[in-house]
Amino acid sequence: MLVTGGAGYIGSHVVREAMAAGHSVWAVDDLSTGVENRLDSAVERIDLNLAAADAEARLTDILRKTKFDAVIHLAARKQVGESVEKPEEYYRDNIGGLANLLLAMRATDHDTLVFSSSAATYGMPDVDSVSESDVPTPINPYGETKLIGEWMIRNAKNWGLRGVCLRYFNVAGTGATGLADTAALNLIPIAIGQLRRGETPKVFGDDYPTPDGSCIRDYVHVSDLAVAHIMAIDYLQQEEREFDVFNVGTGTGASVFEVLSALREASGIDFEPEVAPRRAGDPPKLVANVSRIQQVLGFKAEKNLVDIIDSAWNL
Ligand SMILES: NC(=O)c1ccc[n+]([C@@H]2O[C@H](COP(=O)([O-])OP(=O)(O)OC[C@H]3O[C@@H](n4cnc5c(N)ncnc54)[C@H](O)[C@@H]3O)[C@@H](O)[C@H]2O)c1
Known part of the structure; x- marks a missing residue:
């Protein structure tokens, strides 16, 4: 291959x-x-x-x-x-x-x-x-x-x-030591980098039309x-x-606040995220309908948000 x-x-x-x-x-x-x-x-x-x-x-x-x-x-x-x-x-x-x-x-x-x-x-x-x-x-x-x-x-x-x-x-997440996402372009690696440097993770926009006001992703x-x-x-x-x-995807969304709260648990570092203004071009909600891949390929994601954050923090 x-x-x-x-x-x-x-x-x-x-x-x-x-x-x-x-x-x-x-x-x-x-x-x-x-x-x-x-x-x-x-x-x-x-x-x-x-x-x-x-x-x-x-x-x-x-x-x-x-x-x-x-x-x-x-x-x-x-x-x-x-x-x-x-x-x-x-x-x-x-x-x-x-x-x-x-x-x-x-x-x-x-x-x-x-x-x-x-x-x-x-x-x-x-x-x-x-x-x-x-x-x-x-x-x-x-x-x-x-x-x-x-x-x-x-x-x-x-x-x-x-x-x-x-x-x-x-x-997101990491499957084995040495394979982590080192680019720090997405929420989870960015927030992990900030915590490791002693900085406070940010939420870009808390006034979106979502239950807690932050963007939802799958x-x-x-x-x-x-x-x-x-x-x-x-x-x-x-x-x-x-x-x-x-x-x-998983078919389930998590908000930025929910991701950061899972990271608070995984890291054992207590922090309150800093709220910053919205960024241009961020859709409020982007979640996959996964029926097609389930039906045709028989694929279903096994790991949840906690698995993702734990592996990204620890590996
Ligand atoms: N990371 C995400 O959340 C995400 C989401 C959707 C789609 N994707 C897509 O998944 C793919 C992999 O993403 P990733 O997160 O692993 O990124 P990455 O930057 O870690 O991996 C890209 C790899 O391709 C190599 N590469 C780039 N341009 C090349 C070129 N012109 N010739 C030869 N090698 C080249 C790089 O050296 C690197 O090893 C990309 O196509 C990306 O657009 C990623």
Whole structure:
């Protein structure tokens, strides 16, 4: 199996799960945001920027020499704010990188792909829980690159690609020592960093139309998410599977205040969060409707918010 972005936070958990399921794994990763020693020594890392001018040729060469049973494509840039400031770089790297991968797969008859999509494709949905059948309307270039990526994969079924796009909701937690999310871009790693530095975690906005006024998100444990990838590959390897999109979440929302209260418990540090003004572009509520992934893939997240916070704090 080939995993792009295998040295990343989520990719390293996917690699681990794939190896546990008996796959031998190669990783494509330029370490732009990844960490080399997240990868097991049994994993061969190909040092390649997927969006570079020579990437299509290099990938084609690699895929011609080694036949992979499946490809999981996680490598991408993922900072929403940065994508607003530098949209061209996000289109070049996220869309260009995927185009190079698809061209190489097509040229070498690789036909099974799982793609990291995102709840950012939905934008600001005004519903209790959002379904794959709701019209995606991303509100920033990052979310657009993910939606365009889904279209590219859907269109590639014309030459025989079988693709699953997994729309991850808020991924958090840690599955093993050394694999933690070190980027501090999301609520849980940011708040943990603040507590460890003796600072007070912040809540951005307490006047949203939610029960406690703070934003509600669907937090899914990274180890559960990793399992969903392996289930998606198994699904694609059955007859007549061409293209599908699945939400990956728990179906349950937690507010920022609830997350910080679970962190207060896990850390044993007593704190009162500081309330700051709302940030632009935060939907009040973003929770996955998970019926489709449950019914079609048989996937159900096993871990809850306490498991997520405990593992993120302790590992
Ligand atoms: N973390 C989340 O909550 C979340 C939510 C939704 C979707 N996603 C998506 O999941 C994927 C993985 O996210 P993550 O949180 O593990 O991020 P990450 O930054 O930890 O991992 C990305 C990995 O890809 C590598 N990479 C990036 N661009 C590359 C390129 N052009 N060529 C080769 N390697 C490259 C990086 O070095 C890194 O190892 C991304 O596609 C992201 O958009 C993440």
